[in-house]
Amino acid sequence: MGFHMPTKVLYGRDVVLKNRELIQNFGERFLIVTGKSSKKNGSLEDVLDVLDGKYVAVYDETPENPPTAIVEEIAKMFTDADVVIGIGGGSPMDTAKAVAVLLENPELSAQDLYESNKYKKAKPIICVPTTAGTGSEVTQYSVLTFNGRKRGFSHECIFPRVAFVDYKYTLTASEELTLATALDALAHAVEGFISLRATPFSDVLAVESVKLIKEFLPKVLNDPENEFYRERLMFASTLAGMVIAQTGTTIAHALGYNLTTEKNVKHGLATAVFLPFELKVTNNEKSKFINELFENSLMGFYEQVGVKLPISFSDEEIESWAKVVLNASHLKVTPGEYTLESIKNAYEFVRSNFCI
Numbered sequence: 108m109g110f111h112m113p114t115k116v117l118y119g120r121d122v123v124l125k126n127r128e129l130i131q132n133f134g135e136r137f138l139i140v141t142g143k144s145s146k147k148n149g150s151l152e153d154v155l156d157v158l159d160g161k162y163v164a165v166y167d168e169t170p171e172n173p174p175t176a177i178v179e180e181i182a183k184m185f186t187d188a189d190v191v192i193g194i195g196g197g198s199p200m201d202t203a204k205a206v207a208v209l210l211e212n213p214e215l216s217a218q219d220l221y222e223s224n225k226y227k228k229a230k231p232i233i234c235v236p237t238t239a240g241t242g243s244e245v246t247q248y249s250v251l252t253f254n255g256r257k258r259g260f261s262h263e264c265i266f267p268r269v270a271f272v273d274y275k276y277t278l279t280a281s282e283e284l285t286l287a288t289a290l291d292a293l294a295h296a297v298e299g300f301i302s303l304r305a306t307p308f309s310d311v312l313a314v315e316s317v318k319l320i321k322e323f324l325p326k327v328l329n330d331p332e333n334e335f336y337r338e339r340l341m342f343a344s345t346l347a348g349m350v351i352a353q354t355g356t357t358i359a360h361a362l363g364y365n366l367t368t369e370k371n372v373k374h375g376l377a378t379a380v381f382l383p384f385e386l387k388v389t390n391n392e393k394s395k396f397i398n399e400l401f402e403n404s405l406m407g408f409y410e411q412v413g414v415k416l417p418i419s420f421s422d423e424e425i426e427s428w429a430k431v432v433l434n435a436s437h438l439k440v441t442p443g444e445y446t447l448e449s450i451k452n453a454y455e456f457v458r459s460n461f462c463i
C-alpha cells in the first residue's frame with residue numbers, strides 16, 4: 108500500500124495573499140479559468156492582486172459540467188499561457204486541468220485526454236477551490252462532459268502543483284450550493300472508505316472527513332456566515348479529495364452522473380442520494396462502520412439537512428441509465444455484486460425515497 112498526493116496544500120485564511128512570491132515564481136503568462144462566482148466571493152480579486160505585474164488572461168465563462176468542446180476552445184484562445192490557474196468549484200478546476208494538458212500538447216484533441224498514454228506533461232496547474240466539496244484541488248482527475256455523458260480522465264500530470272485552500276471564499280455560497288457540494292465531499296469520503304482500493308492511510312482521512320461533515324454541515328446550514336463552521340467543512344472537503352486521489356470513486360458517482368447530465372441535478376446531490384443504497388449492497392464491516400457514524404440512519408441525516416430531488420424519471424430512463432452504469436469503470440473498485448437488475452433497483456430506491 109502507499110499514499111501519493113504530490114500537490115502542495117496551503118491552507119488557511121488569506122492564504123493566496125500571503126503567498127504572492129510563490130505564485131509569481133511559477134511563470135510570466137497566466138491563464139485563469141473560472142466561472143462568474145469568483146468575482147463575488149473575492150477569490151478572483153485575490154489572485155489578480157498577487158499576479159500584479161504579470162501577463163494575465165481570464166476566462167470566466169466556464170459552465171457547470173463543462174463539455175470537452177469548451178476545453179478545446181479555451182486552449183485555442185490562450186495558446187501562449189505558461190501557467191493555468193483554476194478558480195472555483197469542480198467545473199473550472201477540472202476545465203483548467205484539461206486546458207493545461209492541451210496547452211502543453213497542442214496536437215491533441217479533447218478526446219485524446221482520455222488516452223493517458225498519448226501525453227506525459229501538462230502546463231503547471233494551480234487550484235483555488237471556492238466550494239467545500241469537489242476536492243479537485245488535490246486530485247489527478249478531471250471530469251468533463253463528453254458526447255453528452257460525464258466522463259472523467261485521470262493523469263499524474265494534472266495533479267495541481269499548489270492548492271490554495273481558503274474557506275473564506277465559501278462564506279457567500281448559497282444554501283443550495285453549500286448542501287450539494289458538502290454532499291459531494293461526503294460521497295468522496297464514504298465511497299473512498301468502502302472502495303476496494305482503500306488503504307489504512309486513506310481510511311484515516313475518510314473517517315475524519317465523514318465525522319466533520321456529519322457534525323458541521325447542519326451547523327453551516329443554520330449559521331452560514333460562521334467562519335469556524337465553514338472552515339471545518341472546507342477541511343473535510345480537502346481530506347475527502349485526498350481520499351479519492353488514492354481510491355477513486357465508486358458506483359454512487361457512476362449512478363449520479365446520469366441525474367446530472369439528463370436531469371440537471373447538482374453533482375453532489377445526484378451522487379449522495381445513492382449512498383444509502385450502496386452501503387446496503389456493500390454490507391460489510393466498513394459499511395456498518397459508516398452507518399454507525401450516522402446512528403444507523405444516513406437517511407435521517409439526509410432528512411435533517413434537507414436532501415430532496417425535485418425531479419421525476421421513467422422506467423425507460425432507468426433502463427437506459429442502468430445499461431451505462433453497468434459498463435462504468437467505477438464498478439471495478441466497488442465492493443458487492445451489481446447486475447442490471449440491482450442497478451435499476453438503485454434508481455428505483457432514489458425515486459421512491461427522494462423524488463417529490
Ligand code: ZN
Pocket residue numbers: 241291294295360374375378
Ligand atoms: Zn464527486
